[in-house]
Amino acid sequence: MSSNHRSDGASAKKKTTLIADGAYASTENTNLAEANNIDLVTTSLLGKAPNEVQAHFKLDTENHKVLECPAGKKPYKTRYYGKTGTYRASFTKKDCQDCPLQEHCGMKPQKKSNYVMITEKTVQRALYLKKYSLAEYQELAKIRNGVEGIPSILRRRYNVDHMPVRGYLRSKMRFAFKVAAINVKRVLKKAKQGCLLPNFGEKLQDFRENLSSLQQPIRLCA
Known part of the structure; x- marks a missing residue:
């Protein structure tokens, strides 16, 4: 968190909730956030936690x-x-x-x-630990944990850090397909569990028809 902040009347009137990694859980950052009307929520405390x-x-x-x-x-x-x-x-x-x-x-x-x-x-x-042990702050921490899971899967399973192509467009296309693969796996998993809507098959068929009706085909290579 940058020290170039505005703690005067320019601070936001409505309090903002900022969910961050445990590495940002410091007294300096907490005080800086409070001075700017920000509720800093981190997933955990680094180092030995006090009682x-x-x-x-x-x-x-x-x-x-x-x-x-x-x-x-x-x-x-x-x-x-x-x-x-x-x-x-x-x-x-x-x-x-x-x-x-x-x-x-x-x-x-x-x-x-x-x-x-x-x-x-x-x-x-200790005040910070007591405050964020409440159920409402634990739920906020779960939001970030859920979001962090996707980049972790993309790196560990889909190897997005090493794209076998060059150029912004090609890399962007491959990255998009990897994200789509995650979504498809989730849909198939939900389908097996019977958690999808009753008319899901019809909606999927409509999607396929709309996709095939595109006039300009997608170029996968330059």
């Missing part, structure tokens, strides 16, 4: 402090490491003793206290 519980950490990004943990406990000490952008929050043993979230928040025990290492990126990725 959804970590989305509930409250951070003061201006003063670089951890305000609350997911259970609502306030740390008695916070430290910020500017080079890595990491927050270290220390909690008392009593705060974490009976907490049901201690196995999920990333807490690490010590002799006298417990601590958590968290970053703004981790919190945002």
Whole structure:
């Protein structure tokens, strides 16, 4: 996603949904999309996925402090490491003793206290993971997975990356026939399953007659 964007009044009033590959699932791209009124939906997160519980950490990004943990406990000490952008929050043993979230928040025990290492990126990725685990976003991800299946078949089975002809027109014709082959196989599969319309045979015959009535034949070679 390009950084040359317009985040002023030129942003679209109606929110646009953009479905992209998991490689675009970054905090920078998500913030950039939100600034331009775009709902960026990716199929998956790259790298290690955080726990959804970590989305509930409250951070003061201006003063670089951890305000609350997911259970609502306030740390008695916070430290910020500017080079890595990491927050270290220390909690008392009593705060974490009976907490049901201690196995999920990333807490690490010590002799006298417990601590958590968290970053703004981790919190945002956890928010992203929680948001896109909803059923409506999973359905959007399926749309892209379905679309991606066709180019994958064309490359693996029909070898479209290596056309045995030269020239734009010839390559375009061969590519069109390969796409048509996929459609024909799908139609035949549906026909065997009995999923087609009752009058499908008549429509197919009409199509053949219209095709044969073309005045100009299609030239397959130059």
